[in-house]
Structures are given as C-alpha cells and as structure tokens.
Amino acid sequence: MEKSARENMQNNNEKQVQGDDDDPKINYRGWRVMPFIIGNETFEKLGAIGTLSNLLVYLTTVFNLQNITATNIVNIFNGSTNFATLLGAFCSDTYFGRYKTIFFGTFASYVVIQLTAAFKNLHPPHCAKESSTCKGPTVGQMAFLLVGFGSLLVGAAGIRPCNLAFGADQFNPNTESGKKGINSFFNWYFFTFTFAQMVSLTLIVYVQSNVSWAIGLAIPAALMLVSCFVFFMGSKMYVKVKPNGSPITSIVQVIVVAIKKRRLKLPSQYSMLSLFNYVPPKSLNSKLPHTYQFRSLDKAAIMTPEDKINPDGSPSDPWNLCSLQQVEEVKLLVRVIPIWVSGILYYVVIVQQHTIMVFQALQSDRRLGQSNFKIPGATYYVFLMLSMTLWLPIYDRIIVPFLRRLTGKEGGITILQRMGIGIFLTILSMLVSGVVEQHRRSLALTTPIGVQPRKGAISSMSALWLIPQLVLAGLSETFTSVGQVELYYKQFPENMRSIAGSLYYCGMAGSSYLSTLLISVIHKATEKSATGNWLPEDLNKGKLDYFYYMIAVLQVLNLGYFLLISKWYRYKGTDTTSSLQLNQVSKPSQTSSNGV
Numbered sequence: 001m002e003k004s005a006r007e008n009m010q011n012n013n014e015k016q017v018q019g020d021d022d023d024p025k026i027n028y029r030g031w032r033v034m035p036f037i038i039g040n041e042t043f044e045k046l047g048a049i050g051t052l053s054n055l056l057v058y059l060t061t062v063f064n065l066q067n068i069t070a071t072n073i074v075n076i077f078n079g080s081t082n083f084a085t086l087l088g089a090f091c092s093d094t095y096f097g098r099y100k101t102i103f104f105g106t107f108a109s110y111v112v113i114q115l116t117a118a119f120k121n122l123h124p125p126h127c128a129k130e131s132s133t134c135k136g137p138t139v140g141q142m143a144f145l146l147v148g149f150g151s152l153l154v155g156a157a158g159i160r161p162c163n164l165a166f167g168a169d170q171f172n173p174n175t176e177s178g179k180k181g182i183n184s185f186f187n188w189y190f191f192t193f194t195f196a197q198m199v200s201l202t203l204i205v206y207v208q209s210n211v212s213w214a215i216g217l218a219i220p221a222a223l224m225l226v227s228c229f230v231f232f233m234g235s236k237m238y239v240k241v242k243p244n245g246s247p248i249t250s251i252v253q254v255i256v257v258a259i260k261k262r263r264l265k266l267p268s269q270y271s272m273l274s275l276f277n278y279v280p281p282k283s284l285n286s287k288l289p290h291t292y293q294f295r296s297l298d299k300a301a302i303m304t305p306e307d308k309i310n311p312d313g314s315p316s317d318p319w320n321l322c323s324l325q326q327v328e329e330v331k332l333l334v335r336v337i338p339i340w341v342s343g344i345l346y347y348v349v350i351v352q353q354h355t356i357m358v359f360q361a362l363q364s365d366r367r368l369g370q371s372n373f374k375i376p377g378a379t380y381y382v383f384l385m386l387s388m389t390l391w392l393p394i395y396d397r398i399i400v401p402f403l404r405r406l407t408g409k410e411g412g413i414t415i416l417q418r419m420g421i422g423i424f425l426t427i428l429s430m431l432v433s434g435v436v437e438q439h440r441r442s443l444a445l446t447t448p449i450g451v452q453p454r455k456g457a458i459s460s461m462s463a464l465w466l467i468p469q470l471v472l473a474g475l476s477e478t479f480t481s482v483g484q485v486e487l488y489y490k491q492f493p494e495n496m497r498s499i500a501g502s503l504y505y506c507g508m509a510g511s512s513y514l515s516t517l518l519i520s521v522i523h524k525a526t527e528k529s530a531t532g533n534w535l536p537e538d539l540n541k542g543k544l545d546y547f548y549y550m551i552a553v554l555q556v557l558n559l560g561y562f563l564l565i566s567k568w569y570r571y572k573g574t575d576t577t578s579s580l581q582l583n584q585v586s587k588p589s590q591t592s593s594n595g596v
Helices: 002-018 034-052 055-061 067-106 112-118 139-169 176-211 213-233 247-260 269-274 295-301 324-354 356-362 377-407 415-446 463-491 494-525 544-568
Strands: none
Touching: 034 139, 034 176, 034 213, 055 067, 055 176, 055 377, 067 139, 067 213, 067 247, 067 494, 112 139, 112 213, 139 176, 139 463, 139 494, 176 213, 176 377, 247 295, 247 324, 247 494, 295 324, 324 356, 324 377, 324 415, 324 463, 324 494, 324 544, 356 377, 356 415, 356 463, 356 544, 377 463, 415 463, 415 544, 463 494, 494 544
C-alpha cells in the first residue's frame, strides 16, 4: 500500500510540474484594467474616508457626545469594521470570489450616516455657545446612527480584504513583467490610499466643519456612487479568480488530525518521505518545502495502515490523513501570528494620532498665520499621510538601491527589518507627542488667547507644533504598515490572500479595541488620583503627556518582543531540507535544524 501511495504521489508531482493542458488560458490584461480598479479604489476611499475621517468631531459637535465617549465609539467602530474584513475575506475565498464580494461591498449603503446630518430630527439640537449644558441624543437617534455604522461595516467587510488581492490577480505571477506589475500595484495602492486620505482630511473635512455637515457628508456618498460606476465599466476585462473552497476547513483538518495522531512517533529527519505528500492538481497554491518548525503538526501527515488512498492520490478521509502541503500551509499561518500580535501593539500609536491628537489640535491655536482662517482639527492628520506620500518614492528609488548595493538583498533590507524600524519610530513619535503636549498645556494655563465652551482655554501654541509627531508616525507607517501588507501577501498560501488582506485590518481592529481599553482604564484609574485625571474633558486639566509616555514604554516592550520573534521567524521557502525530493535523500542543512 505504501509503495502504491508513493507512486501516486510521484505521479501527482509530475502532473504538477507538467501542468494541465485542459485548463483554459487566462488572459491577464495587467495595466490595461488598472484605471478601473485604481479609479474605483480612489473614489471608494474618498467616499469612505470622507465619511469617517471627521467622525470624531461629528459625534462631539453634532451629537453632543463627551470626548471620551466619542473616542471609544470611534475606536470600537473602527475595530468592528476591521474585524468584519475577516468574514468578508472568508466569504470571498470560499463562496463568491473577490470580484463579486467587492461589487457587493461597493454597493453597500453609505447613505444612512448622511441622513443623520441632513434631517434635524435625527440628531440632537445644536448647543448654544452661551449654554453650559447640551442635550444629548435620544435612544432613537442613537439607534439610527448605529444603523448607519452597520451599513459602513458591511461595505468595509466586502471591499477592504479583497481590493489589494483583486488588483494583483490582474497580473501574471509566472512572468517577470507580471511580478514587476504586482510590486508596482502595491505602490499605487498605498499612493491611492494616502491621496484619498489627504483630500478627505483637507477639502471634505473643511466643508464638513465650516460649510455644512449635510453637504460635507453628501460629497462622500456621491463619490461612492462614482466608484461603483467605474468598477462596473471594467467588469468584462477582469481576471476573476474562482473560489477554491474553504481554506479554513483545511486548517481545521490539520489541527484535528494532528491531535488524533499526537501519540504517533515522528520519522527521523532523514526519512521524511514516509509522510503523505500530496498536492491537488487544480490547487492554486505553490508547492511548499518541508520545514522543521512546529514538527508536532507533521503528525497529521503520518500514514497508518488504516489510512486509505484514492486512485488519484488523494486521501479517502481527509479528517484522518492530511498532506504535508496542508501541514506546511498551516505552519505559514502559525509563524505569522506572533508578528501580527506585534502589529496590534504598534497600531496603538497610530490610533492615538488619529483620535486624541484631534483634541490636542482643538485646544491649540489653529489659525493659519495672522488670518482668522482655522485649520480643522481632524485635518492635521494629513501631515501623517503627506510624510508617507513623500517618503515612499524616496525610499523606493534612492534608499532601496543604496541598501541593495550594501546588503545584496533585493529589497535592501528584509521585510522584518523594515517593520522593526517602523516600531522604533513610533517610540520617538510618542516621546515627541508627550513633550509637545506638555508645552501646549503649559502655555494654555499661562497665556490663553481665548476660551472655548466645554473645552477650556485655547493654548497660544500653534497647532503646527503637532506636525513632528505626525511626520514620525507617517514615516513609521511607510516601514511597518507597508511591510506588514507585503509580509502577509507573500507568506500566505495563494488561496488565502483575501484572508491575508483581512489580517492587516484585523491588527488595526485589535489596536482600536486595545486603545479603547487603555483610555477607559486610565481615565477611571486616574480620575481620583493625586496627580489628577490624565484624560479629562478639558485637556488643560489633565496629563495627556503621561498617557503618551506610557504608550512609548509599551512600544519599547513591543520592540523587544518583535526582535525576539524576528530572530525565530522563517520566511516562506526557507528552513528546508532536500529529504523531500523524490529522487534523493540528503542530510538537512544546519539552518534547517534551527526552528522551534
């Protein structure tokens, strides 16, 4: 039986090399369809970000919510929308495919939030400047607002995890030009994202804050309709990768079978051919070499006398026998999880620059020069995006070639080294944030230039002093965020690339929830302390700088953790042994025994 199984495995591997002549030829149009995909991406991001970027100010000024309450609502909502991408990715990879999932998500309603601003009975009355109290929203008004949040969540679940992978699907990954096209698309994707955020944080936020919330929220809704139209125009030319069944099922099978066979003894490193090595001929995934990390999972591929093999080489009961290919795909996911955890801690810094920084700006001098024009508080986040936009081409065209000559590596440095630099920059960003906040509060308490209802004295410090902390945070994103997306896309199996995209957003979701927890705990713990509340409604009476320093310490610990797991990490295709080659058995290299 073992001889027959080995023959089946060898025949199957030969078919994998030769390919299947019956497969229809895929017409990759590459850059010809990019105007539709990137156009849809641009308008969709303009619409979505235009709705969400000023949401914190909207909740505090239109719905009259307290700062802490509004911040926690925004963090929970952002976390929920990002976690929802996991469900969208699962539906895409398992049932609908990326094209249909994006199409549905694009048509998801973005109108409900706009209605809360357009109709007076859907939000509480405006607070008069001379009034010391404000009427909050009713139960019905909050319920309608939550319905609007739900519609935004559905759209994000369908679009966010799929658009990056769908764009990459349009290039042939087996040609040199196709590989270059995929890398260039990544750059265009992040350029589009930053461009949309910059426009939203300037023009749209200005209309919302200074002209009309109804008009300012209607513009994003109109842009979403444009994105639907642009995406539909190229529908006949897209490469539409069909779903390949649930990748989650394969993962669960490996875990279940490994537990069932946990008492079996693993073969030695020099006889790994005894493990079941089958790759379906129609599989989207590239064949993976064997690795020596997480060897207990290898037990799922141990063949026993009870295991039966079908004539095509596949196991008759996949819940009793898994292939080595399945095991290695699960190992890829297990390796990435510790990196993902570090990303959750990293994004806590970015969350603060997107939320609490707005309150810093609102209690600073936002006048531009000597004029009476004031930059909206949420607009200052554009400096983070601007630093990303300026640094990315510099890094790609100047820094990477220079580093490539020094290191001999294609990317100049490894993906994990790039991410580590970004985490280090977040420490600097938080330290600078603390120093600037201390200076802002000191000036506000000594030389106020005015009084703002409910928010205390406005500091004479120019809000432009917030730019350094935002620039540092933007630089960190060019290293860590881009590195994370590249890591997930390249390290995940091909049939799980939508899930790989969702993992990036799930990390941000975890950061939003963690930030909510930190803010709530610190607010409650320091409310009656001797030093005073760190995060009161009026920042001038608080110690926001202490909160920033605390996050800086958290990032120092995160950097240490990241360095440890980076040393342990093995990239896809490394840490291999030649013992799985069908025609030879040789001693594994020294590096292949370094895994955990």
